[in-house]
Amino acid sequence: MMNLTLKIWRQKDSNTKGQMVDYKVTDISEHMSFLEMLDVLNEQLVNSGEEPVAFDHDCREGICGMCSLYINGEAHGPDRGITTCQLHMRMFNDGDTITIEPFRAAAFPVIKDLVVDRMAFERIQHAGGYISVNTSGNTQDANALPISKHDADEAMDAAACIGCGACVATCKNSSAMLFVGAKISQYALLPQGQVEAADRVQNMVAQMDLEGFGNCTNTGACEIECPKGISLENIARMNREYLKASLKG
Amino acid sequence: MVLDSKVPKGPIKDKWTTYKDKIDLVNPANKRHIDVIVVGTGLAGGSAAATLAELGYNVKAFAYQDSPRRAHSIAAQGGINAAKNYMGDGDSNYRLFYDTVKGGDYRSREANVYRLAEVSGNIIDQCVAQGVPFARDYGGLLDNRSFGGVLVSRTFYAKGQTGQQLLLGAYSAMNRQIARGKIEMFNRHEMLDVVKVDGKARGIIARNLITGEIERHSAHAVVIASGGYGNVYFLSTNAMGSNATAAWKIHKKGAYFANPCFTQIHPTCIPRSGDYQSKLTLMSESLRNDGRIWVPAKIEDAKAIQEGKLKPTQIAEEDRDYYLERRYPAFGNLVPRDVASRAAKERCDAGYGVNATGEAVYLDFAAAFERYGKEQAKIKGLKNASKEEIIKLGQEIIEEKYGNLFQMYEKIIAENPYETPMMIYPATHYTMGGVWVDYNLMTTVPGLYCIGEANFSDHGANRLGASALMQGLADGYFVLPYTIGDYLSDDIRTGKISTDTKEFEDVENEVKDRIEFFINNKGTKSVDHFHKRLGKVMWDKVGMSRNEKDLKEAMAEIKAIREEFWKEVKVPGTANEMNPELEKAGRVADFLELGELFAKDALIRNESCGGHFREESVELDGEQKGEAKRNDKDYAFVSAWEYKGEPSDAVLHKEELEFKDIELKQRSYK
Numbered sequence: 039m040m041n042l043t044l045k046i047w048r049q050k051d052s053n054t055k056g057q058m059v060d061y062k063v064t065d066i067s068e069h070m071s072f073l074e075m076l077d078v079l080n081e082q083l084v085n086s087g088e089e090p091v092a093f094d095h096d097c098r099e100g101i102c103g104m105c106s107l108y109i110n111g112e113a114h115g116p117d118r119g120i121t122t123c124q125l126h127m128r129m130f131n132d133g134d135t136i137t138i139e140p141f142r143a144a145a146f147p148v149i150k151d152l153v154v155d156r157m158a159f160e161r162i163q164h165a166g167g168y169i170s171v172n173t174s175g176n177t178q179d180a181n182a183l184p185i186s187k188h189d190a191d192e193a194m195d196a197a198a199c200i201g202c203g204a205c206v207a208t209c210k211n212s213s214a215m216l217f218v219g220a221k222i223s224q225y226a227l228l229p230q231g232q233v234e235a236a237d238r239v240q241n242m243v244a245q246m247d248l249e250g251f252g253n254c255t256n257t258g259a260c261e262i263e264c265p266k267g268i269s270l271e272n273i274a275r276m277n278r279e280y281l282k283a284s285l286k287g
Numbered sequence: 288m289v290l291d292s293k294v295p296k297g298p299i300k301d302k303w304t305t306y307k308d309k310i311d312l313v314n315p316a317n318k319r320h321i322d323v324i325v326v327g328t329g330l331a332g333g334s335a336a337a338t339l340a341e342l343g344y345n346v347k348a349f350a351y352q353d354s355p356r357r358a359h360s361i362a363a364q365g366g367i368n369a370a371k372n373y374m375g376d377g378d379s380n381y382r383l384f385y386d387t388v389k390g391g392d393y394r395s396r397e398a399n400v401y402r403l404a405e406v407s408g409n410i411i412d413q414c415v416a417q418g419v420p421f422a423r424d425y426g427g428l429l430d431n432r433s434f435g436g437v438l439v440s441r442t443f444y445a446k447g448q449t450g451q452q453l454l455l456g457a458y459s460a461m462n463r464q465i466a467r468g469k470i471e472m473f474n475r476h477e478m479l480d481v482v483k484v485d486g487k488a489r490g491i492i493a494r495n496l497i498t499g500e501i502e503r504h505s506a507h508a509v510v511i512a513s514g515g516y517g518n519v520y521f522l523s524t525n526a527m528g529s530n531a532t533a534a535w536k537i538h539k540k541g542a543y544f545a546n547p548c549f550t551q552i553h554p555t556c557i558p559r560s561g562d563y564q565s566k567l568t569l570m571s572e573s574l575r576n577d578g579r580i581w582v583p584a585k586i587e588d589a590k591a592i593q594e595g596k597l598k599p600t601q602i603a604e605e606d607r608d609y610y611l612e613r614r615y616p617a618f619g620n621l622v623p624r625d626v627a628s629r630a631a632k633e634r635c636d637a638g639y640g641v642n643a644t645g646e647a648v649y650l651d652f653a654a655a656f657e658r659y660g661k662e663q664a665k666i667k668g669l670k671n672a673s674k675e676e677i678i679k680l681g682q683e684i685i686e687e688k689y690g691n692l693f694q695m696y697e698k699i700i701a702e703n704p705y706e707t708p709m710m711i712y713p714a715t716h717y718t719m720g721g722v723w724v725d726y727n728l729m730t731t732v733p734g735l736y737c738i739g740e741a742n743f744s745d746h747g748a749n750r751l752g753a754s755a756l757m758q759g760l761a762d763g764y765f766v767l768p769y770t771i772g773d774y775l776s777d778d779i780r781t782g783k784i785s786t787d788t789k790e791f792e793d794v795e796n797e798v799k800d801r802i803e804f805f806i807n808n809k810g811t812k813s814v815d816h817f818h819k820r821l822g823k824v825m826w827d828k829v830g831m832s833r834n835e836k837d838l839k840e841a842m843a844e845i846k847a848i849r850e851e852f853w854k855e856v857k858v859p860g861t862a863n864e865m866n867p868e869l870e871k872a873g874r875v876a877d878f879l880e881l882g883e884l885f886a887k888d889a890l891i892r893n894e895s896c897g898g899h900f901r902e903e904s905v906e907l908d909g910e911q912k913g914e915a916k917r918n919d920k921d922y923a924f925v926s927a928w929e930y931k932g933e934p935s936d937a938v939l940h941k942e943e944l945e946f947k948d949i950e951l952k953q954r955s956y957k
Binding site: 092159181194 | 356
């Protein structure tokens with residue numbers, strides 16, 4: 039059982055200035071998840087008539103990409119290959135002080151407390167994150183298009199991105215290149231994605247720039263903090279696709 | 288009102304085709320003048336929204352999350368069934384239909400299920416065209432795996448993230464339509480009620496979860512695709528936000544609610560570790576293809592394990608009880624989910640459970656490591672491979688198949704499942720019951736549709752693995768877009784539905800009053816306090832095994848909790864801001880009503896079928912002694928409940944089920 043001090047970012051809404059506020063929680067089990075620890079805090083706050091801390095979360099099994107949090111200076115906290123909801127309190131020690139902030143980036147404005155607005159990611163997907171095929175029931179038989187296992191597996195690895203935004207939060211330039219590169223790569227690796235490849239990469243990159251995400255300077259922090267291990271190769275592939283599209287004119 | 292399932296006449300194989308040929312269509316120019324609201328953006332809602340928009344309708348889609356991509360379909364791991372017969376193992380539409388009806392213990396509607404099987408192949412074609420990266424073999428063709436309860440390999444998969452990849456496919460199709468302006472997407476919005484005009488569904492009242500603003504939205508038809516109600520148990524594998532509010536609100540406005548007691552308790556979840564537990568995590572049952580389930584055969588070994596004095600790897604082979612293989616030699620570890628779940632409960636209740644809570648059984652991969660390892664050694668031409676080398680080779684294959692699940696398990700439990708067997712225990716996972724719909728997927732309210740897990744239609748009393756994704760996408764991509772056109776063809780001259788009417792105002796006021804009540808109530812207990820109490824009653828008395836006494840008690844207890852909730856619930860903050868406690872309060876208020884109807888439904892169904900096990904209805908002797916006993920003479924019906932105020936006053940309507948194409952048989956997996 040642990041007793042902890044929490045320093046948490048509180049901010050009423052997007053128009054109000056925020057600040058760090060200290061809280062104490064006691065009797066925290068090492069088997070609890072980090073968000074269950076915050077549930078304990080919130081139950082405590084509700085019972086004492088205070089407003090609980092707002093934070094995004096949903097599936098609590100590391101796949102929906104809803105949860106965020108910058109914990110002790112790291113996106114999704116001090117463990118690798120996981121989201122905040124999969125972080126367990128056994129990673130901390132009795133008496134620790136834990137700093138909890140929202141994902142910070144100009145393109146991710148704070149909505150309330152630890153909740154941020156990631157609509158910029160949505161708009162990038164609208165710009166080209168799809169293959170233009172209607173639902174007709176008359177597409178060709180799925181096996182009419184063999185795809186090498188190697189390419190299919192690599193596309194799958196890129197498609198594993200959950201869109202949480204840890205890459206942006208952790209990048210000193212708030213770059214979204216890993217997120218965008220993953221989507222570009224998934225389609226670039228598959229024959230179905232070839233037809234629109236040039237338009238896709240140009241449109242998605244243009245939207246990314248418009249949203250105010252920074253550039254990539256190859257520090258690689260995004261790859262390290264990514265809960266799904268999305269590789270930097272995806273950024274390289276996006277750059278190649280972009281160059282290819284530019285040369286095509 | 289007499290329930291009319293509107294199943295088309297004719298042989299089952301031709302029903303859907305003939306029906307499609309005859310329904311009224313809306314011409315493309317008219318579709319531009321017709322609006323459709325879709326609530327929920329999981330596989331069913333997302334695929335429906337995208338397809339309706341492609342057809343030319345103006346779609347308004349609503350999700351409580353900040354993106355359609357986060358709907359809980361994303362968490363489905365194992366795969367999606369389709370009768371492609373790519374493996375050449377004798378699969379066919381009929382066989383998938385048969386397996387689904389049998390797996391559902393003969394409580395689903397034949398015609399709907401056949402249609403589901405019929406369109407299953409198209410789903411795979413569509414998803415591949417969208418760029419869904421399904422697993423492939425070295426020849427570049429799609430790979431299949433087998434899943435619990437069936438004898439063919441028909442499950443397509445994308446690593447352990449099939450739901451994610453299928454949802455991202457539907458999401459990409461939505462994005463294309465959002466970009467074209469054909470879908471207007473309302474993220475972080477929650478539907479709080481439906482609005483009817485002249486008896487037809489014509490809109491919804493929604494709350495903007497960022498600003499708290501209450502909004503009116505109109506349409507010519509409303510589609511509910513809001514998922515299941517598993518969170519009535521508090522602990523389930525559902526997402527924290529998964530709720531029944533949309534489904535329950537339409538029930539209160541005239542949509543019948545069908546078979547609420549048909550719930551699936553999934554056998555392969557990570558066991559609970561303490562009272563603070565907020566949700567349970569499922570691991571794909573595809574693990575049962577390669578894992579063997581066991582508990583210690585000797586009670587003293589079980590006790591020693593519970594006390595932490597013994598490790599599973601120290602228990603000799605002959606002292607292990609592979610109870611599924613023992614009881615069900617034909618299907619072994621691949622028996623359907625309900626059978627596997629109850630068998631685990633039976634062993635744990637008898638004291639043989641493992642881990643400190645005594646509520647867990649082992650899922651052991653040691654045999655699979657060896658089997659795959661030997662195969663690999665042969666392929667690689669290693670003649671004198673040591674046992675360690677073989678195990679290592681086998682582990683690599685398992686890692687390729689289930690690596691992400693093993694990693695997830697290790698992160699949660701802090702044990703390495705490559706070295707020690709996994710621990711699993713059943714948890715609430717899926718609700719087969721839901722809003723009653725006819726063959727068109729329309730509810731008992733005209734213009735109000737319900738698709739995906741939120742409806743009751745295809746899985747009967749129990750759902751087969753990898754069939755939820757199939758149903759969600761079948762409804763959204765291939766069924767609703769046709770059937771809704773038949774209804775909307777009458778609306779081509781209606782024009783825009785105004786929200787500036789008394790009907791919208793009245794419902795908006797109801798919604799606002801309830802929100803004001805919560806904010807002003809200033810009670811003494813949190814929303815979670817009541818949700819946890821409801822969950823405990825549901826799990827203890829309306830869980831895996833049910834009886835008359837418990838169910839009656841559950842109804843009374845849930846009613847009492849509900850009354851206390853309305854007196855004592857405490858919701859901090861205000862209505863006009865992001866307020867997660869307020870959101871939860873509304874959802875739990877609805878669960879507190881649904882839970883009672885659930886128990887009532889379980890009470891009137893005095894038979895054991897599928898996920899619903901009544902202790903009063905078991906085989907008394909013979910080889911099947913103690914196993915579930917279905918009663919087709921008295922209970923081959925869908926129970927459809929009409930709202931009448933208190934859940935206990937709900938009125939039962941029966942849709943009698945006819946089985947013309949399948950002979951009813953008692954399930955046997957022995």
